Amino acid sequence: xxxxxxxxxxxxxxxxxxxxxxxxxxxxxxxxxxxxxxxxxxxxxxxxxxxxxxxxxxxxxxxxxxxxxxxxxxxxxxxxxxxxxxxxxxxxxxxxxxxxxxxxxxxxxxxxxxxxxxxxxxxxxxxxxxxxxxxxxxxxxxxxxxxxxxxxxxxxxxxxxxxxxxxxxxxxxxxxxxxxxxxx
Numbered sequence: 001x002x003x004x005x006x007x008x009x010x011x012x013x014x015x016x017x018x019x020x021x022x023x024x025x026x027x028x029x030x031x032x033x034x035x036x037x038x039x040x041x042x043x044x045x046x047x048x049x050x051x052x053x054x055x056x057x058x059x060x061x062x063x064x065x066x067x068x069x070x071x072x073x074x075x076x077x078x079x080x081x082x083x084x085x086x087x088x089x090x091x092x093x094x095x096x097x098x099x100x101x102x103x104x105x106x107x108x109x110x111x112x113x114x115x116x117x118x119x120x121x122x123x124x125x126x127x128x129x130x131x132x133x134x135x136x137x138x139x140x141x142x143x144x145x146x147x148x149x150x151x152x153x154x155x156x157x158x159x160x161x162x163x164x165x166x167x168x169x170x171x172x173x174x175x176x177x178x179x180x181x182x183x184x
Contacts, residue, residue: 001026001052001053001071001074002029002052002053002054003021003026003027003028003029003050003051003052004028004029004030004031004050004051005017005018005021005028005029005030005031005048005049005050006031006033006039006043006047006048006049006050006051007030007031007032007033007047007048008032008033008034008047009032009034011047011048013047013048013060013061014047014048016061016062017048017050017058017061017062018030018048019064020062020063020064020066020067021050021062021064021067023064024064024067024068024071026067026071028050033047046059046060047060048060048062050062052070052074053074057070058070065100068098068100069098069099069100069171069174070171070175071098072098072099072167072168072171073168073171073172073174073175075164075168075171076137076168077137077138077139077165077168077169078163078164078165079138079139079165080156080158080159080163080165081158082158082159084159084163085159085161086108086109086156086159086160086161086162086163087108087161087162087163087164088108088161092105092108092162095162095164095167096167098167099111099167099170099171099174103170105162108161108162109155109160109161109162110153110154110155110161110162110166111152111153111154111155111162111166111167111170112151112152112153112154113151113152113170113173114149114150114151114152115149115150115151115152115177116148116149117148117149117150118148119147119148120146120147120148122148123145123146123147123148123149123150124145126150126176126177127143127145127150129176130143130150130152130173130176131143133169133172133173133176134169137165137168137169137172139154139165139166139169141153141154141169141173142154152170152173154166154169154170
């Protein structure tokens with residue numbers, strides 16, 4: 001993963017972004033926009049900006065937790081062929097920590113998260129986006145939709161437990177939430 005940080009001197013937000021990148025174990029290529037008139041015009045005072053593999057990923061504020069989850073969300077769900085044990089113990093705890101959001105690991109068996117949205121239309125929009133992502137990834141969660149609420153449960157049915165792909169899908173779903181305009 002190639003990470004580029006567009007920054008400038010004497011910028012407190014840029015310093016915070018650098019700290020978050022270090023805390024997430026990332027070593028970005030740092031570019032001072034004040035040394036390039038084209039970059040000054042492109043970003044003006046809109047820094048820091050973080051690009052991952054040539055695509056803008058974050059602007060202004062970013063935390064180490066967001067960067068860690070982002071890294072997980074860039075993976076692809078791998079189909080489970082069975083015959084592998086579900087994640088347990090330290091390995092499961094490490095992935096749960098890497099996910100770093102409001103997902104709960106329930107009985108070392110499945111992931112669950114409830115999303116609160118503004119109304120039914122917003123919840124339905126989010127549900128449809130999750131459905132499209134699930135089809136794209138070939139990994140399908142259980143989805144419960146009600147007025148202003150979507151609850152998602154993820155596990156790998158073939159082994160009746162959790163795999164890395166379950167955490168990848170959860171991280172990808174978290175990224176989808178950014179596209180829903182108004183949450184409560």
